[in-house]
Amino acid sequence: MSLKRDNKAEKREVTSIRNDYVRSVEVEEARKSAHRVRLFRRLSVFGLMILVATIWIGSTIYAQTQTISEKAQLREEALMELKEVEKQQDQLQEQILLLNDEEYLAKLARKDYFLSEEGEIIFTTPHDENKDEEKPAEKE
Structure with a gap:
């Protein structure tokens, strides 16, 4: 029979005491929970801003790298063309001297x-x- 009494004791609910201390603890827990939620939101917004800034900076650096490599290639082509033109100019100078x-x-x-x-x-x-x-x- 003692087993039946234990089951009955477990089924009963314990009512909480509603005094000033218990209410203040509940208010403090609610305040801490709200603070955690606001902190999580602030950190999420800050993290999102950091992510967007990182993507923007990365894309800018990539675009500038592409532009620099294109300009370097154009510079190499221009230098090769310059060498050809200088060679041609030297040949024309020689021809001018010969024609005189x-x-x-x-x-x-x-x-x-x-x-x-x-x-x-x-x-x-x-x-x-x-x-x-x-x-x-x-x-x-």
């Missing part, structure tokens, strides 16, 4: 326009033309 020489002009006129000096006869052979075609290919 009268002997070179006479030789060039005889070669390209088949002009001759008095008493000189010009003969062209197929073998000579092949050599003329091979010479520019060797210079390049």
Whole structure:
């Protein structure tokens, strides 16, 4: 029978005492719970702001890196083009110096326009033309 009495005792509910101390403890627990909720919200908003700022900074750095690499490639292409133009300019300067020489002009006129000096006869052979075609290919 003692088992039946224990079961009956467990089924009974204990009523809480409603005095000032118990109410103050409940109010303090409610205040702490509300404080935890507000703290969690503040930390969540702050964390979200940090995440957005990090994504924004990362995307900006990525975009700038892409721009820098594109500009570096354009710079390399421009430098290569500059070297070609400088080489071409040097060749043109040499040609200007040669064209100021009268002997070179006479030789060039005889070669390209088949002009001759008095008493000189010009003969062209197929073998000579092949050599003329091979010479520019060797210079390049």
